[in-house]
Amino acid sequence: MVSSTTSKKVALVTGASSGMGMDFAKALLSEGMVVYAAARRVDQMADLARLGAITLKMDVTSESDLQAAVQCITQDHGGVDVLINNAGFGMYGAMEDTTIEDARYQFEVNLFGMARLTQLLLPAMRNKGTGKIVNISSMGGKIYTPLGSWYHATKHAVEGWSDCLRLELAPFGIDVVIIEPGAIATEFGDVLVAPMLKRSGNGPYSKMANAVASATRASYELGGASSPQVIVNLILQAIRAKKPKTRYVAGKYAMPLMFIRKWFGDRIFDKIVLSIVK
Numbered sequence: 001m002v003s004s005t006t007s008k009k010v011a012l013v014t015g016a017s018s019g020m021g022m023d024f025a026k027a028l029l030s031e032g033m034v035v036y037a038a039a040r041r042v043d044q045m046a047d048l049a050r051l052g053a054i055t056l057k058m059d060v061t062s063e064s065d066l067q068a069a070v071q072c073i074t075q076d077h078g079g080v081d082v083l084i085n086n087a088g089f090g091m092y093g094a095m096e097d098t099t100i101e102d103a104r105y106q107f108e109v110n111l112f113g114m115a116r117l118t119q120l121l122l123p124a125m126r127n128k129g130t131g132k133i134v135n136i137s138s139m140g141g142k143i144y145t146p147l148g149s150w151y152h153a154t155k156h157a158v159e160g161w162s163d164c165l166r167l168e169l170a171p172f173g174i175d176v177v178i179i180e181p182g183a184i185a186t187e188f189g190d191v192l193v194a195p196m197l198k199r200s201g202n203g204p205y206s207k208m209a210n211a212v213a214s215a216t217r218a219s220y221e222l223g224g225a226s227s228p229q230v231i232v233n234l235i236l237q238a239i240r241a242k243k244p245k246t247r248y249v250a251g252k253y254a255m256p257l258m259f260i261r262k263w264f265g266d267r268i269f270d271k272i273v274l275s276i277v278k
Contacts, residue, residue, distance in 0.1 A: 010077045011239075012036040012069075014060060014117065015087030016053075017044040019186035020136070023228045024084055024235055025053055031236070033082070036073055060087045060113025061105070070120040079124025082239055085114035086136045088154075090192045092212070093199030095149040103150045110154035115161065122169075131174040132239055135162045139182045139254040143261045143269070146277055147196060147205065147212050166246060177238045180258075181231050182251025189220030211277040219253070226251040 011028045015021035017039035025037040025048050037048045038058035045055040056069045073080060088110040091102065118133060125131035140148065141155035159178060166176035183189075193213045200209040218224055234248040249255055261269045 008032060008034045009081040010034045010036070010073070010079070011082040011084065012038060012073065012080045012121070013084045013086055014038045014058060014114070016048065016055075017041040019188070020181070020184060020228045020231055021084075021086040022048065023232050024086060026051065027232045027236060028082070028084075028239075029053060031239070034077060036069075036080070038069055039087070058087075060117060061108045063116070066113075066117050066120055070117070073121075074124060079128065080121055081125075081128070081130065082132045082134065083118065083121055084134045084136070084235065085118065087113060088136065090140075090148070090151045090188055092147045092151060092192050092196035094147055094203075094205040094209070097199045097203060097205065098150055106150045107154055107157070110151075111157050111161065114158070118165070122174075125174050126169075126172045129173045132177060132244065133165070133169070133174065134177045134179060134235060134238055136179050136181070137162070139180050139249070139251070139258055141178075141180060142258045145212070145273055146208055147200060163246075175244050176246075177244050178247045179231060179234055179238070180247060180249045180254060182249075182254025182257075183219045183225040184228055184231060184251050185220065185225040186228060189216050189225075192216060208277055215276050224252065 011033045013021055013025045013028065013035065016025045016037035021039065025035050028035045029051050035053045036056055037045050037053040038056040039045060040057065040059045042055050042057045045053065049055050056072065058065045058069050060066065091098070091106045114135065135158055137158045138155045140152050141159040144152045162176050162178045169176060193216055197209055197213055200206065230250040234250055238244040238248060249258065260272060
């Protein structure tokens with residue numbers, strides 16, 4: 001039976017156990033929404049539960065987890081009004097050094113997981129004739145960096161997938177919004193560096209790998225990255241807007257790098273990026 005709380009807007013945030021996902025969930029709770037917070041590490045969402053969030057165990061690569069979560073949400077609240085597809089991670093290492101198995105997993109988490117979850121939630125959204133799907137992409141969906149081939153491939157895919165989805169869902173009153181963060185002060189940089197050096201730190205790409213590691217640490221340490229609040233603000237703008245923009249960009253480096261790549265071309269952009277990782 002659908003709960004009587006359905007008068008409130010219902011949101012689902014994936015990847016809510018840390019970083020931006022946790023901040024998104026807190027912000028939506030402050031908006032007075034019913035918030036489902038989903039992640040693999042349920043124990044790390046205890047603070048969200050105390051604030052009133054409904055926490056769900058969800059590995060976005062697990063069909064059974066996705067089915068169980070959607071069944072729970074549908075049974076208790078009839079579906080969601082806002083879906084924030086935030087779960088994802090950055091896998092770096094030379095393309096040659098990265099196994100296809102690891103590359104597939106990067107796609108499973110960053111693209112196919114959000115796609116399958118969206119498929120499962122769409123019937124209820126279509127029946128309501130309204131809803132917002134917010135996909136967390138990256139400036140990496142518009143630019144590129146060395147040793148990030150598989151990560152950037154997933155984010156470029158998220159951009160194209162979201163654009164097509166926006167057109168498909170427009171007749172049903174459902175908005176699709178892309179968020180493109182720059183360098184944000186989360187655990188992203190820490191998670192990225194060690195596996196990259198394990199893959200490529202001692203082989204033919206070692207010089208580049210160590211340079212990328214140094215540049216990444218510099219970008220995320222000593223106040224080099226933007227506060228997650230700048231992305232929280234974009235999320236709130238998007239969900240409050242009657243007609244949201246198709247894309248929102250914020251965070252350190254995002255606008256200048258995307259501008260250079262768009263208006264000065266690939267060769268100039270290549271030179272700038274390679275000069276940073278020499």
